[in-house]
Amino acid sequence: MINTGCKISIIIDKALTISHKAVLIIYLKSEIQDVEDSVSVFIDLVELEGATSIIIFETIISVLEKHGFNEKYLYENLIGFYSDGASVTLGKKAGVSAKTLEIFPNISTCHCLAHCIQLSLDDVIKEVNNFRYFLNKLYVYYHTSNKHQRELNNISKELENEVQKIEIGIVSYLKNENFLRDLGLILDIIEEISILSTALQERNVSLIRADRLIRRTINVIQHLKLNKGTYEKEAGDIIKTKKYNIPFEINGKKSSIVFSRDKFYDSLVKHIKTRLLFDDINEKYNDLLNPETWQGDIW
Numbered sequence: 001m002i003n004t005g006c007k008i009s010i011i012i013d014k015a016l017t018i019s020h021k022a023v024l025i026i027y028l029k030s031e032i033q034d035v036e037d038s039v040s041v042f043i044d045l046v047e048l049e050g051a052t053s054i055i056i057f058e059t060i061i062s063v064l065e066k067h068g069f070n071e072k073y074l075y076e077n078l079i080g081f082y083s084d085g086a087s088v089t090l091g092k093k094a095g096v097s098a099k100t101l102e103i104f105p106n107i108s109t110c111h112c113l114a115h116c117i118q119l120s121l122d123d124v125i126k127e128v129n130n131f132r133y134f135l136n137k138l139y140v141y142y143h144t145s146n147k148h149q150r151e152l153n154n155i156s157k158e159l160e161n162e163v164q165k166i167e168i169g170i171v172s173y174l175k176n177e178n179f180l181r182d183l184g185l186i187l188d189i190i191e192e193i194s195i196l197s198t199a200l201q202e203r204n205v206s207l208i209r210a211d212r213l214i215r216r217t218i219n220v221i222q223h224l225k226l227n228k229g230t231y232e233k234e235a236g237d238i239i240k241t242k243k244y245n246i247p248f249e250i251n252g253k254k255s256s257i258v259f260s261r262d263k264f265y266d267s268l269v270k271h272i273k274t275r276l277l278f279d280d281i282n283e284k285y286n287d288l289l290n291p292e293t294w295q296g297d298i299w
Contacts, residue, residue, distance in 0.1 A: 002068050006030045009080030010060065011040070012089070012096075013112075014048075022048040024056060026063055029080070037204040043067055053088050057099045071103075078104050085111045085119065113200045113210060116275040117193060123271040128264055177239050184235030185261065189268065191231075192220050214276045218269055225265035 011027040026043040044063045049055055064074065081100050083089040089096045090111055097109040196217045200210055228236070 002073065004033060005073075005077060006032055007077050007079045008069075009082060009107075010064075010078065010100075011082045012056075012060065013084065014056075014086075014089075017047075022051055024048050024059055026060060028069075029082075040203060051088060053091065053094055053096045053099060056088065057096045060096070060100075075104060078107055080108050080110065082110045083112060084115045113276060114197050117197050117200075117272075120268070120271040120275040121193070123275070124264065124267045127267045127271075128260075180239060181232070181235050182261075184232035185229070185264070187231035188224055188229030189221070191229075192217055192224075211277065214272065218272055221265060221269055221272075225262065 007030065009029045011029055013025045015023050015025060017023055023045055024047075025045050028041045028043055029038055030041070031038050044067070046059060046063055048059060061071075061074075065071075081097050083096065087095060090109060092098055101107060101109070196213055199205065199213050205213075224232075
């Protein structure tokens with residue numbers, strides 16, 4: 001890679017070890033002559049002495065130099081920096097990407113698309129307040145009590161058995177027919193989001209293909225708003241035929257977690273568009289970045 005002068009992009013991620021020490025994972029992505037798809041190469045995993053952008057930046061440069069990528073090579077061949085969207089990494093003023101741009105001004109920076117999906121879902125949960133309230137209550141119930149965590153572990157081992165006892169504070173949410181209906185809707189969404197996330201993490205995915213995949217998912221979500229998905233239909237059929245053993249309450253009370261179906265879909269589409277679409281790239285560089293429009297041997 002170094003001998004051929006390949007253009008490279010830096011990909012980083014942060015993680016915690018079992019002992020809760022912060023580590024940095026560094027990859028390089030490159031197009032190599034005679035290799036059809038781009039190649040991702042694991043470079044190193046190093047323990048961080050701190051979590052500031054300066055320490056992370058200096059760690060990256062130090063690791064790359066140790067592996068033979070000196071500053072001259074990086075200045076001539078580094079074209080991209082990619083990470084999660086945390087302010088310490090992608091902050092426009094003091095993030096790692098900003099410090100990298102100071103030395104290598106011609107690179108592009110990009111937010112991890114899989115992380116963008118997570119953030120778009122977080123945005124939806126914040127906007128659909130009733131659903132967020134239910135999830136928070138469920139989380140607190142199991143997270144703050146060792147006894148409840150043991151109960152949850154036992155439940156997970158016996159999924160084929162009906163759960164008979166649920167904490168009184170959340171029982172009104174779970175025994176409502178609206179919850180079953182909304183659960184079907186959520187399963188339909190999770191299935192589509194999972195397909196998108198997996199596709200965006202493929203080794204050979206390009207910005208153009210990513211853009212198409214995202215727009216396809218938006219179209220599917222808009223279709224699900226008008227036409228119920230598989231799981232939502234199944235939940236509706238179960239409610240109609242009463243094929244369940246849990247004493248659901250019809251229509252529910254004010255404490256139900258029921259939320260506006262249309263508002264949920266509209267919010268999801270809005271935040272996916274905001275977080276993931278590359279409108280500027282799609283308009284300006286569509287032909288340039290699309291291999292289908294290239295002519296002849298690019299080498």
